[in-house]
Amino acid sequence: AQSVTQPDIHITVSEGASLELRCNYSYGATPYLFWYVQSPGQGLQLLLKYFSGDTLVQGIKGFEAEFKRSQSSFNLRKPSVHWSDAAEYFCAVVAGGGSQGNLIFGKGTKLSVKP
Amino acid sequence: DGGITQSPKYLFRKEGQNVTLSCEQNLNHDAMYWYRQDPGQGLRLIYYSQIVNDFQKGDIAEGYSVSREKKESFPLTVTSAQKNPTAFYLCASSRFTGYVYGYTFGSGTRLTVV
16 A cells, blocks of 8 residues: 655754755555645645656745655755745655545654744 | 635534534535544545545544535534544545645644533
């Protein structure tokens, strides 16, 4: 069964510093991958997605992610973090095999930003 | 603007009560989903529906029920059989083949047992 692992439960970075949030998936074929962000008490907002093609994808709010098949990873990056980026971030993969196509979410990484 | 509306934002349930969480979308999406979110657990799928009058159990359906009588609406009932219902509940929708476009989420309902 497909799964998504976000190894870091909580990360703290200083404002202006670069950010990388890790995501590893287990799936044999090329997966459909997503990153979502959730502000406290709110729903999830789609940051970016990867299906095929260019392995570096750009998203909203200055985020990007790189798909690395050899490492089964889809890490999220931002060159310079803003205080407003403090939130929880979820990586997700589509349950493939042409079944239901439901999203499987990682357990999330909470980002704190120091002034 | 199109979107998903969940209501109420906060809900309190007494022991032994059934409660219903509302989810309405005006995006003309075919598929709708209910997730439960607990701290440190990510999102777990409760039920989903790909078309009207049809729905499927997700990973943690026990103690929950749903209906899909209209395309726009997918209410979730938390029954008294759900022993630990305190959680944040999220509704989402997508185009029928739209999982590749991601889901649109509502802003959630926080349910607390009192």
